[in-house]
Structures are given as C-alpha cells and as structure tokens.
Amino acid sequence: MTDTWTTLREVLLPDGAPGRQPGRELERRLREAIRSGRLRAGERLPSSRDLAGQFGIARGTAVAVYRQLGAEGYVVSQHGSGTKVADSVAEPAVPAETGPARSWRYGLGPGLPSLAAFPRSAWLAALRKGLADLDDVELGYPDPAGLLPLRTELAGYLGRVRAVVAEPSDLVITHGTFDALTLLAGALQAQGHREIGLEDPGSQEQYELFANRGLTGRPIPVDDEGIRVDVLTRSSCRAVLITPAHQYPLGVSLSPDRRRALLQWARSTDSLVIEDDYDAEYRYDRAPVGALQSMDPDHVAYLGTLSKTLAPALRLGWMVPPARLLTDLVRRKRLDDRGCGSVEQAALTRFLSSGSYDRHLRRTRLLYRDRRDALLEALAADLPDWRPIGIAAGLHVVLQLPPGTDDRALTARLADHDIRVAALSRYTHTGPATPGLVLGYAGLTPDRLRSAVRAIAVQAGG
Structure with a gap:
C-alpha cells in the first residue's frame, strides 16, 4: 500500500x-x-x-x-x-463525450451523428416561427411535462413511425435520455428498488448514473438475440434498461421470442422495462421493428432523443412512462429543473409539423448508409480478418478482432496516432470479453473513412 x-x-x-x-x-x-x-x-x-x-x-x-x-x-x-x-482504470471506461472536444485526425468514436449534417437553416426557421407562436404567458415557467403542442406532434410522430401507444397527455419532454433515466431512477428508488438490470456489454455511464440515485446496476448478458431474459428472470431485479431495436454497442435486435419472454417477466413480477430507443430511425436493410412499448404500455417506459438524429447540443428528448408513474415523474421534473426550455420546444414543434424532421431523416439515412458501405468495403479490402457485426442499423459498427488481440492496447496505440476508436472490452462488465473495436462512422465522409481504415491497418500491423 x-x-x-x-x-x-x-x-x-x-x-x-x-x-x-x-x-x-x-x-x-x-x-x-x-x-x-x-x-x-x-x-x-x-x-x-x-x-x-x-x-x-x-x-x-x-x-x-x-x-x-x-x-x-x-x-x-x-x-x-x-x-x-484494476489495470488502466484512471480514465472513463468509454472515451468521454463530455468536456472540451478534441480534434482528431480520424474521429471514429461512437455516439454522435454527423454534426456537419445538422440542418441549420431549417432549424433557424423553425426557431423563428416557433418563438412567434408562443404567447407572452408561455415565456414564463413552462409546464414541467412539456409544451402541449409539442407533445401532440410527438404523439402523432411516434405512433406513425415507432408504433408507440400514447396520447399527448402521456408524454414528458426531457433534456434527453440521461434526464429521463435520472427521473425514473428517482421514482424507482422511492418505490423501494435497490438495483436495476443493465445490458452487458453496455454503457459504463449507466452504472454511475443509477449509483448516484441509490440503485446498483446488475449486468445481464446479451447474445445474438438480445438480452438474456433467462438470466434476468433468475436475478432479483424488478427493473431493467434495454436497447431492443439496436443494442448498444453490439447492434443486435431483440428477437421476437425474447420480446415475448421479457414482457411476460414484466407482467408476472410487475416489473418495469425501460426502452431506450436511441437510434431506431436509422435502419438500412428493412423497416425497423415497432417499439416494445406498443406491446405493453403498462410495463414499458419508452425513451427517445434528438441526440442521435439531430445533435446532442439541443438537449431535447421525450419519455412515455406507464400511466402509474406519470404524475410522480412530472412532479420530479418540476422539482429537478422546472421543465425544458419553451423556446426550444416551440422550435421542435415547428420542425416536426413542417415536415423538416422527416426530410432530415430521409436525407441522413442515405448519407449514413453510404458511409457505412464505404467503411465496410474498406475493411474488407484492408482488414479482411476483422469481422464487422451490427451493420444493419445505427451509426456505428463493431469489429470483432482476431482472438488474443488486446483491444485496449490497440485503442491506445491508435490514439497515439490521432485515431479515435473505442475498445469493445471496455463495455463488458462480466466474464471474458471478445476483443473488438466500436467504430462510429457518421461523422466522416466515405473518402475519409477509407483513409482511416488504411491508417488503422498500418498501426494494427505494427
């Protein structure tokens, strides 16, 4: 010592x-x-x-x-x-997305859309029109549940695009996914919960978030069908956070059998399933499966965000909780921050009602599919032994590395050469991890992605 x-x-x-x-x-x-x-x-x-x-x-x-x-x-x-x-833990388990942004030669870290693709002109127009729509009284403290016009637009959008079952009065506008999780964690802790199931591999920051609200995160393994419901059932957890449409980071979708088993568990134990639908709008091989919430609104809290479709800087998202939690969550929102900004909410209302959001999604789906394809072609040419998985959706892929590769050492070596990637092992909390890299491709053009892969191949070969 x-x-x-x-x-x-x-x-x-x-x-x-x-x-x-x-x-x-x-x-x-x-x-x-x-x-x-x-x-x-x-x-x-x-x-x-x-x-x-x-x-x-x-x-x-x-x-x-x-x-x-x-x-x-x-x-x-x-x-x-x-x-x-443990070795090498004096830094966050996943490359941080907070603090001053570093300018990387090749920034392939996961978690961000193309910030250059943000529709500035359309958003400014929506901001001007939305502000003009607000009455003087609406410039006071907002409804903590959110502006009713925005909740009305979102209820229609979510029902049309994600099959979410919700009336405007069922929604709560949040500052994004972490805000929603913080509110839910407080409600669960007040009800006597002391732990929550979390996907493994999964986000390290979720453990810290729930620990700050008095809940212990219990890793529940994920395989190629999604979360292992059999393991969850044997645990003492009565709440679980999942990413069923596109598991983070592996990219798998929760299989139909697992969906049914998960909801059966929730009903039989009166448990809560928190559905983080963080990037379901980006599916490239087929239409995305509808939200899990549509199958059991009484036991699923649905979360959505603009951080992956527009930009994290907007700090806007939404939550559709079970009816039994709604009043308490709105009260907590009021006491936490008195609600989200009315001006930004009014802008999003206009952005949705004008069709600008739908147009942006159509444009960026094509953009990201082209970038994904360029990345996969470059990997096949320069790193044929590295197997990409989770390629059908989202803004990142996982590369499974040859057995015995130290993905953390490789990540550090690439960082020394100004190439940002994330080690898959840093997302794993139990058992040996399959070595891999998590690569976000949304922010680089096809030519830059090809150059990045060549640079990675050089360092991997060294």
Missing part, C-alpha cells in the same frame, strides 16, 4: 465524515480515488472484513461495494489474492 497512509479511510475520508449512507459514500469515494489516480492500478485494497471495520459498516455492505466496483471494471477480486485496483 501507499507508504503515506496506514488505512484506506485516511485516503477516502480525510475529514473523518462518512455521511449518512456510509456504504454509498464509500463506493463513490473509492470510484473517484481510482479514476483520479490516487489509488494506482494494481494497488492492493483491504479485505472486505478490514474495509468494514475501517468504515464502521457491515461486512455484507463492504462486499457489495467491491462487487459493484468490480462490475464497473474498477477493481478485480480473485479468490486467495484479495482485491486490487
């Missing part, structure tokens, strides 16, 4: 104050210490019994803290060897 301290408590609680919930405070401070580098990779941590004694908590609580941090990839526990800080 570090020679400047004798107990972990000295590092994590220099003020000596564990807070009202010492287990959660311990988990949070351990995570921060590892990410900041104060606890170095490979450093041995106290046993669960010792940890419990230092912080005055039950041993079972200490075990749960280590288990959660292990699921998030921060620590590694081995029988007979104790618990230690």
